[in-house]
Amino acid sequence: MDSKYTVNRSEALEFVVLMQYIEAMKTAVIPQVRVEPELRADLDSVLLPGETLTEFVEASVRRAVEFRRVQTDFAARCDASLAAYERTGASIPSDVVLSKLEAKVAARVKQLRK
Structure with missing residues (x-):
């Protein structure tokens, strides 16, 4: 083949896949x-x-959207919890909630240290 342009098969395939994705x-x-x-x-x-500015901005916007969600x-969940409390008057004492949260944190720390 006497062409001033030569294309590697894998590069050509990668290009075609990219174009299909973009399309x-x-x-x-x-x-x-x-x-x-x-x-x-x-x-x-x-x-x-x-990294391009566009990539940075897109990643930042995606994180901000997820954070807002x-x-x-x-x-x-807070509103639902408050409504349930106002409806029933039943609640869980804060020391019980904090103890459960501390146990979850301790279990996760233990798991991460393995």
């Missing part, structure tokens, strides 16, 4: 955000080697 993925754009030059410099300084779920 199948519906994307949306996150709006641009204006920040002070100092914040942008701080951001650039913490990027990992080879956890917050919302926690608040819903």
Whole structure:
């Protein structure tokens, strides 16, 4: 083959798979955000080697979304617990709750130290 372009089979396959993934993925754009030059410099300084600003922003947004979901779920459980208490008047003493939590932490620490 007398071509100035040669393609490795595995690279070609990887490219085709990537293009199919991108083609199948519906994307949306996150709006641009204006920040002070100092914040942008701080951001650039913490990027990992080879990491792009886009990758950093996407990962940060994903973590923030997950954090908000956890917050919302926690608040819903709190509301349900309060409603149950107001309805029944039954509750668990705080020392019992704390003891159970301390036992869970101790068991996890023991498991991690193995």
